[in-house]
Amino acid sequence: MKLTRKTGLRSLAVGAIAVSSALVLTACGSDNNSGSSSPSGGSSNAAASIKCGSKANLLASGSTAQKNAMDVWVKNYMQACSGSQINYKPTGSGAGVTEFLQGSTAFAGSDSALKPDEVTKSKSVCKNGGQGIDLPMVGGPIAVGYNLPGVDNLVLDAPTLAKIFDSKIAKWDDPAIKKLNPSAKLPSSSIQAFHRSDESGTTDNFTKYLKGAAASDWSYSGGKAWQAKNGQSAPQSSGVAAQVKQTAGAIGYFELSYATASNIPTVKIDTGASAPVAASSDAASKMIADAKVVGTGNDMALKLNYATKADGAYPLTLVTYEIACDKGNKPETLDATKAFLNYVASDDGQKGLSGQGYAPLPTEIATKVRSTISSLS
Known part of the structure; x- marks a missing residue:
């Protein structure tokens, strides 16, 4: 499916307006924020909708900006999927990408898309001709x-x-x-x-x-x-x-x-x-609605229009990605990685962001992200 600025991204403005005006991008973990709310969203309805993968000890690291969201996602998934262990370390985007490129984590969280040299390096970690790809999950100011x-x-x-x-x-x-x-x-x-x-x-x-x-x-x-x-x-x-x-x-x-x-x-x-x-x-959200998908293939890196003059659009905005191999993921963690990320990108996973201060993904992007996650091998 081809995403366009008008159709794929503009819907984010509509979706985010439904979120409370008090929402702000939150961050914590090693970046402790005393004003952040504790993880929530672990409802029985959310747990009931989660399709569990195989039991595995899933290690991931990276962006501190998405840590509160990760707290919610990890809590809900582990409650629903007994025996699964997910450990997300908020080491910062740079350290998260480094650990992913060293092959020590199943995926990384990064507030920046992979650079060309990082994509090249990822090919030595992602086997079977695979490479690292960017999957947008959350955004904020x-x-x-x-x-x-x-x-x-x-x-x-x-x-x-x-x-x-x-x-x-x-x-x-x-x-x-x-x-x-x-x-x-x-x-x-x-x-x-x-x-x-x-x-x-x-x-x-x-x-x-x-x-x-x-x-x-x-x-x-x-x-x-x-x-x-x-x-x-x-x-x-x-x-x-x-x-x-x-x-x-x-x-x-x-x-x-x-x-x-x-x-x-x-x-x-x-x-x-x-x-x-x-x-x-x-x-x-209005800023992200003016963005373009510039990634090729399954990569969904976005390009923001920092020079925007659109009324009400705040130009200092970031998008956080989950970075994973499109092919050649480690067999022992592949199923768990797909199951967890599919939950993260699901309607219930995105709805869980509302109380944590993030703008959920627009429907068209979330659908494409879920399709890409399902194709990981």
Whole structure:
């Protein structure tokens, strides 16, 4: 089935609007988020609909952004499938992909699609002519949090953010910031810009946005590792959020749940639309609705339009993928991998995301994902 931007992805906006407006992309695990809710969704109805695979000790790792969703999925699956063991380690997208390419996990969670060289490396792990493929599962916004007492409703645009995180704008009362916030009482204090110290899909998506929407002001190639000079760093989204929370004049990027949990104000982004856009699940859904499927074959990597000017579309948005072999999976874990991922992509699996702050997959994409999972060998 061929997916198009108009038919396959636009339905996400409709599906996500039905989700509570309080929904925000959550993350925890090693990235502990005290504001996250405990796993839920382990209802008897969900358990009854799960088709169990063979009993196996299934190891997986990667994205911290999907950890709360994984808590729900793992809890429900293991309750329904007695004897099955699923261990998902929230090591971060970079570490998760590395472990998958080393053959030590059945699948990986990543906030970035596989790069060409990673696809090539996967061919040595995926036997019988197979390779790693990207299966989108969840999406949501990346917030830019700040600590600037007395300043509410801060508005920034892509060029200004690029210059801030590249240390080219160093003071809060810089003319570029003043122009976007004419009524704000901006201090003359220094900007303390924080980025991730570890390899991160959040960093990859943040820098993709800067490169996609402000190419003339962001000269770096991007990736999971931070490339710009200067600035300050902290490990994991929890570390960046903590530094922003406690440091006057700070600014940093992390999943929206961290801002919500710690009461950190977030930047509204001027995209050129009729009004600046705040980070929210609905606004992220409108962004994803403008995406294109660019993967070939069974790969479902998406390309987001970071320069979007669509009203209400929040451009700093990520999609988390499960990465698995299309062919040549390990025989001892293949059946369990297919059964678990089929549940994850099922209607019940996606409905379980609502209380955890994620936007469920649109129907057409979920159908394609389930078909691809069923074909894994």
